[in-house]
Amino acid sequence: MPTLDVATGAALIDELTKIVAHAAAAILARPTGTGMRIKADGSPVTDADEAAEAIICESLRRIAPGIPVISEEQSGREAPTATECSSYFLVDPLDGTREFIAGRDEYTVNIALVANGVPVVGIICAPTLGDCWRGVVGKGADRILKTANSPPIPIHIRPRPQGETVVVVSRSHLDAKTQAYVDGIPQAKMLQSGSSIKFCRIAEGSADLYPRFAPTHDWDIAAGHAILQAAGGSVKAPDGAEIVYGTKELLIPGFIAQGDIRD
Numbered sequence: 001m002p003t004l005d006v007a008t009g010a011a012l013i014d015e016l017t018k019i020v021a022h023a024a025a026a027i028l029a030r031p032t033g034t035g036m037r038i039k040a041d042g043s044p045v046t047d048a049d050e051a052a053e054a055i056i057c058e059s060l061r062r063i064a065p066g067i068p069v070i071s072e073e074q075s076g077r078e079a080p081t082a083t084e085c086s087s088y089f090l091v092d093p094l095d096g097t098r099e100f101i102a103g104r105d106e107y108t109v110n111i112a113l114v115a116n117g118v119p120v121v122g123i124i125c126a127p128t129l130g131d132c133w134r135g136v137v138g139k140g141a142d143r144i145l146k147t148a149n150s151p152p153i154p155i156h157i158r159p160r161p162q163g164e165t166v167v168v169v170s171r172s173h174l175d176a177k178t179q180a181y182v183d184g185i186p187q188a189k190m191l192q193s194g195s196s197i198k199f200c201r202i203a204e205g206s207a208d209l210y211p212r213f214a215p216t217h218d219w220d221i222a223a224g225h226a227i228l229q230a231a232g233g234s235v236k237a238p239d240g241a242e243i244v245y246g247t248k249e250l251l252i253p254g255f256i257a258q259g260d261i262r263d
Contacts, residue, residue, distance in 0.1 A: 003067075003085070004064060004113055005087070005115050005120070006115065006120045006121070006136060006137060006139070009113040009120055012113075013134055015059075015063045016121070019059040019063075020056070020111060020123055020124075020125040023053075023056050023093060023109045024127035025127075026052050026055055030048040032101060034048065035050075044097050046100070049073055049093055050073055053072070053073045056069075056091050057091065067087060069089045069091060070089065070090050071219065073093065087115040087116070089111060090119070090218055090222040091110065091111055091112075092110040092220055092223070094108075095109070095219075095220060098172050098194065099171065105128035106171070106195050108195045108196050109124070109125045110219065110222070111223055112222035112225070112226055113226075114218075114245055118137075118242075119222040119229075120137045120226060121135070121226055122134070122135050122223035122224060123135075123223060123227075124196050124199070124200055124227060131145055133200040133203060133204070134227065135228070135231060140156075140230055141156070141227050141231035143155050155204040157259030158208070165189065165208045165209060165261060166189050166191060166208050167185060167191070167207070167211070168191050168192075168193050168207045168209070168210045169211070170193075170194070170212060171192040173212070173214050173216075174192065178214065181213065185209070196220065196223060196224040198210045199224025199235075200224065202231075202258070202259045203228045203231035203233060207259070208260075208261045209259070210256070211238075211255075212255055213238060215254065216255075217250050217252070218251070220252075224257070225243065233258055235255055236255065237253070237254065237255060238256055243255060
């Protein structure tokens with residue numbers, strides 16, 4: 001079976017950008033909440049989720065034949081055997097479906113390339129905002145603005161704040177343990193937001209920390225993980241260990257994503 005590494009994945013970054021833009025357009029073309037139903041795990045799904053997923057999966061198989069694709073909406077129908085491979089794509093076609101249904105702009109399209117168990121390439125698009133964030137670990141991260149007719153803008157985490165620490169947390173999944181962690185940070189300014197856009201805010205230097213102590217799936221954080229690491233930040237388990245991708249359940253128990261902040 002063919003494999004992809006950082007170098008070959010980086011060579012696909014422009015193609016991946018086109019794919020997420022195509023998926024974003026498909027989402028925007030569908031009325032909010034059309035075909036909404038609740039999945040077995042209690043989370044919502046809409047026609048927009050499935051339309052974006054179909055576009056992404058078909059396109060990935062075209063540009064990278066033979067590389068397995070694990071996508072959120074397919075995971076319940078197909079065994080996640082792709083995690084046994086040395087490289088594969090992780091896809092969340094519409095991260096933040098609750099925000100999408102509510103009419104907020106905090107939802108995203110996520111694609112990550114995982115090689116040897118770690119995310120090495122990530123791209124996140126916010127359809128309503130029209131912006132894309134991209135990262136290749138070891139090679140840097142950038143942002144493409146909807147309104148700009150200029151090359152991608154390099155992004156990097158900001159220096160350690162001397163005063164207020166901006167902490168981004170989930171709007172829909174803020175649990176008591178995460179709230180207690182934030183309460184223990186001196187001069188913390190907490191901002192609630194949906195989707196993986198929280199990783200992007202740290203990567204571009206407008207936030208400092210994103211803690212989450214509730215479980216989430218691999219596809220929810222892999223693209224943000226790659227982008228943030230490429231921008232100089234890190235994503236670790238709460239105890240400081242490396243994040244483990246590709247478990248049987250495709251679940252991450254918790255994590256702390258951070259830029260250049262004091263411990």
